Amino acid sequence: MRFSPDTITAKAGEPLVITFKNSGVIPHDLITEGGEKNVKLVNVGGGKQQSGTFLAGKPGEYRFVCIQPGHKEAGMVGTIVVK
Secondary structure: OOOOOOEEEEOOOOOEEEEEEOOOOOOEEEEEEOOOEOOEEEEEOOOOEEEEEEEOOOOEEEEEEOOOOOOOOOOOEEEEEEO
């Protein structure tokens, strides 16, 4: 259980459209944390996709995770690097 890619680069103050496609079989989520505008894509079924917009005004590292039970603990986490 991994995001691919697990690192995304964005520019501070510019909206970043994230499209999450679940290539697996079981549902997954993509939830961003710490931005001024966060993405909350939940229960994305196998073969399905959803999009959302992330925005961070300050440079730094922001995390995204899958909050399905046990998925984050299994390594389904990623980083948005804002420059």
